[in-house]
Structure formats: C-alpha cells, structure tokens
Amino acid sequence: MENKGNFGQAASVPAARERPTLKTIAFMTGLGVTTVSRALKDAPDIGAETKERVRMVARQLGYQPNRAGVRLRTGKTNVIALVLSIDEEIMGFSSQMVFGISEVLSGTPYHIVVTPHSHSKDPMLPVRYILETGSADGVIISRIEPDDPRVRLLTERGMPFATHGRTDAGLTHPFHDFDNEAFAHQAVERLVKRGRRRIALLQPPSKLTYYAHIRIGFQTGLHDYGAEEVPLRVNTDAPLADIRDVVEVMMRAANAPDGIVCSAGSAAIAVNAGIEAAGKALGRDLDMVSKQSVPILNWIRPEIITAQEDVRQAGREMAKAVIARIDGVEPELLQSISQPIWPENGR
Amino acid sequence: MENKGNFGQAASVPAARERPTLKTIAFMTGLGVTTVSRALKDAPDIGAETKERVRMVARQLGYQPNRAGVRLRTGKTNVIALVLSIDEEIMGFSSQMVFGISEVLSGTPYHIVVTPHSHSKDPMLPVRYILETGSADGVIISRIEPDDPRVRLLTERGMPFATHGRTDAGLTHPFHDFDNEAFAHQAVERLVKRGRRRIALLQPPSKLTYYAHIRIGFQTGLHDYGAEEVPLRVNTDAPLADIRDVVEVMMRAANAPDGIVCSAGSAAIAVNAGIEAAGKALGRDLDMVSKQSVPILNWIRPEIITAQEDVRQAGREMAKAVIARIDGVEPELLQSISQPIWPENGR
DNA sequence: CATTTCTACTGTATCGTTACAGATTGCATT
C-alpha cells in the first residue's frame, strides 16, 4: 500500500520517511509544485539554475514519479503489454522474448505486463481488453496472420504496437520478423549440397503469415538447387507424438525423403524421434535442417543442421519499435528482419 | 491514452462512447457517485434494490474501475510482480510459471508485471525497487537461498509474497516447492533397482536451499539402498559445454559411475552429451535419472529416467498463495510441496 | 408528540500529477 499516515508533520508535506512526491521537493526547494513538475520535465519556462536545484534535490531524495498520479492525470500508463499465446512454444521461446524486451525497457519508465491467452479461445480478447481499459501504452503480439484482425483493430484504434511476424494485406505497422524465406531456401541449399534431393518440409500452420514465407523459400530452393518435395501431412503446431508418428510412417515408406526441413526447434525433436523409430539415421540415410530459438538441437543430435533465430534480439527490436511508435515515429521506419544464423558446427 | 475530450455533452458526465466511470453510472441511475461506489462494493449501508440497479447499469455499460484512480486513492496496485532471474533456465521454465500464475490471476483484478534481472547483478535490486515504489501488492521470487535476504526484506516490510523454493533459517513465509529430497532419494532407488551402485550427482549450486534437499535425499538414498557416490565437480548452473566436458572426463576415468542423478533438465542434455562423447551408452554402461520441468528428455533419449516437476502448477500455487496472503491469510497455511511425478514410460 | 435510532444515501476532501490560465519581476522600448 502506498498510503501511510503522516506522523507529526504538517499535514500537507509528506514526512521524511515517506516516499517523496513533488510536494516534498517543492517544500524543500521553496518552489511551487507546478514549478517542480515542469523543472523535472525540462520545460522551457523554468530557469536553468532552478532546474538544476530541483534535479539535485529530486536525486537526493530518490524521487520517482508516482505512476498512478501520472496515469490518472495524463492517461499514460508506462506499460507495454506482451500478449502471449499459452501454447506458443514448449521451449523457452517466450521467456527469451520477455528477457529481450525487458533489457530494452529497463532503461525506461516502462514495465512489461504479460497477458497470456489460450489460443483455443478468441485471440482478440486480450487485445480488446487492453484497448477498452486503456491499460497499456503499447502492445506486442505474435503468431501473426496475413490479414491479422488484431493488427487491424490496433491500427484502427491508434494503439502503438509491434508484431513478431508480418502481415500481408497492405497493412503497414512496426514488426520484427525472422527471414523464414531465406531460412527455407538456405536449408534446401544445404541439403542439396549434401546430395539430398527428395526433401520433406515440416511447415507451420497455414494460417500464419510465415507459412507462405517458408513455402516460397522452400519451393524456390527446390527449384534453384534441383530437388523435389516429399509431402508431409502435419504441421509444427501438432502434438509432438503426432509429428513423430507421421514422420515415422513417412520414413518407412518406399519413397521416403532423404532430407527434412523443420521450421521449429521443438518439432525437430519429434521429427528426430520419428526418424529413429523408423530405423533411419541422420547423416547416413538423410539429413535434417531445423530452425531453433534455443541452442539445444545439437546437444541432442550433432548431425542436425541448425539455423539460429535470436528471439531475445527479436524482443529487443520489438520493444524499441513500440517505444518509438509511442514517440510518434512512422511505422515504416520500425520494421526489421533478422537473418538466420548458421553456426558452423552446432554447439 | 485514457483521456479524450467530451464532445457535446455536459462537461461533468462522460460522453456515452467514452469509457464509463462511476460518474456515468451515477448519472444514469440518478444516484451519487459515492453511493455507486459503495453499491458496487456491496457495502451494508446501501439498499438491496439500489445495489441491484447499480450492478445492472454497470454491467450494461461494461464498467471497469479505473486502475489509476483506485491505485492513487487506496494504494492498491492490483499488480503481482514476478521477479525472474534472466539466466534462470534455458528451457521454458519461466514461461510455464508465468502461464500458471496468469491462469489463476485471470479470474481476478490482478495483472502480472515481469521484472527480470541478471543474477550476476544484485538480486535485491528488483525487490527494493518494488518496495520503494510500492509498485505491486505482492511478489513472487525464485532461486531461494536458506537465509534469503529478499525474503527477510519482504517480510520485514510486510509485503505479501510467495517463493518458489524454501528458506531454512526460521523464516515463515508462503512458498511452493518441489520435493527435491524425495526426488533424489527415489532417483537413487531407481538406479539401484537397475543394479547401479556407483552414482554421481549433478547438483544445484550450493547457495540455493534445495541443494541441501537434493544432497540429503541423495545421501539417505545411497545409504538406504546401499550405493556409493562418485563425486562430480560441476553444478547445474555451469555452462552446458562445461558440464559436458566434466562428465566426459568422469566417464572416461577408470572409476566412472554407473549411475547419474541430474537435478535439472537442461543440464541433463549436456550430461548426456558427455556420456556419449566418452563412448558410453545409457541403459548399457550406466543409467541416468533427471528431473525436468518440460517433458523433453525422453524425446532425446528414451533411456533417461525422468521425474516431472510441474512448474505450471507451481505457478498456480504461488499465485493463489500471494493473493491469499494479500487477503490476510497466515503464511503457515500457504505452504505446499509437490511430489515428483514418474511417468511410467517416458513420452 | 418529541426524541432517538436506524436506513439509505450524499458532499467534500484527498491521493500525485499535469494542463491551463494567470501573476510577478525586471528590463528595454516608447
């Protein structure tokens, strides 16, 4: 609780041991509350010497503006809402993102509020809540669809936001994305260089935008390097057991692939299990390339060829983008795409 | 921003399209603002019919109390701060905890604010910040030490909190913990049942409380089932590469262990790599038991014997505990310990 | 009938901050 009584002090000035407010500083400097407020904001109508004096006292007292006061008066919440899908990732995907974001926010007055939601439920709910209650100055969302209704709504309402992933319907907004097209293309290249020609793709669910990016990169890769696709009837969102089973069946078939491209690290673990269940071996019977956000796959099978997606970096970029957007920077200038990193030798 | 101008309406009553406040409801019901406030809190001095009427209108309008207003007036933030160590876990440990917490908070007015900090820096910093700025009603912390200064400080200041892990210095406080002693004991039991007698332990850093729990369970296990310890000079916090190297050396030695107990899932991956680098095989030359918070190890090596720690459940328990503590429930009643879950056959 | 008691409701002040509309001062200009 922030409110404690004032003991043995003039009622209007916070006691020394209380948390200091503008009033405290005003009292100590002999200035008016308004002057102190404006001095701390470096307003042009306050004398240089006064500003200096106020800043000194404020620092001395360890003054921190009361967030509730600011928020009530100005509507500025100093909150960035991170909307996460609960089932987003089994492996620390979202934690890395949180850490990346908070790295950037730690130098600012912003706090992160995490708003998870099960993606079986309506993904619009958390966004609507934030808009209706005005509970954040900016929003970060992921699992973006080509014509994402959340992006539409946030744009329409003028709420600053950044996305992890792009849209594809003429919507302009801040985003950070991994170059999934480049990844898939380069993945095929690597497989073909190892003499693989019959390649399967474990792709993301088709409703997400990057499904298309992966597909295009994959297909131009097949074309450019002369390989063909072996269809795989399961996506990265499927339960790991399903992925394993489907891959096992595929690998036992006569026309089994000799290469697999996998668009998610956790799914790669299941794919690997399916391969082994079919009695095949990576490096011998086939090769696998996978994207991963946490460097773990090579600990499992050094033979897996991995591309790293730096999710913490993504978090940083998005945090910077939202803040810039809040500060009025044009969305066009707040878009970035990161390239896959191919560690030369796992580990 | 929460503040928009009022267009074409009496200045004192929010326009219909604005977010409704108590004033809106007061206007619509013809009651005073105070009455509305008290009616919504179900205060005893308001008539039953009036309460009903106010509630109806409030629901109709989708009224949600303005958090800044409440916070400014009462000091109640409706925020639970989750203090996370950035390097806590490579694998989705913390995300699971966040999801567990938010499951519980979703039915309440509480929000989660995530406050990460690098544990190379002073772990007291975030806690001090929260206390000084009064920015939360409750706190959740992890990586607890036997005489944890954060626990001392929070207790001293009367800030409700819950911990993931216990202290061991006569401090009474809400916590949720995994029964690491039972885990280590049962782990040894399982190894001995498979005929293993020379067992190594990959233990947590000794400053954490559960180091002692693991040690005791391990040692009584060795004693009860008749086995001996092979020392392992590295802990679960070490870089994975270090763990692998140390384990490899150990496994190549003449007196290599035939069993390993591992207190963290991510470390188990590195231990496994070390074993394989030394040319040994799980199930043949030795067995390994590991705790894990995300069911991943058996996808890597089905031979690893795993015990599951349900971190999402831990999150739920801690969230419930902090809220109960905020509501004045005695700390003694808010302590829980979860047992290791041994899935009969991995997967 | 006067008085007390109770029920149901309300006005005012306040939390900390900032927008806004002044107010004061000194100094240069007429």
Next chain:
DNA sequence: AATGCAATCTGTAACGATACAGTAGAAATG
C-alpha cells in the same frame, strides 16, 4: 514615466476512486 514583453514562477482544477463525516427521512422509542 508609461508601456510592452520576455522570462519565471504559481494557484487552481481536474483525472477516477474512496474515506469520512455528514444528512434526510422513516421508524421505533419513551
């Protein structure tokens, strides 16, 4: 000397909610 004009500083009101100290009217009490 009067006026204008920066340059500085300040009081008041307001954001939305609630604690507190009432008030009005009805009902119970004597």
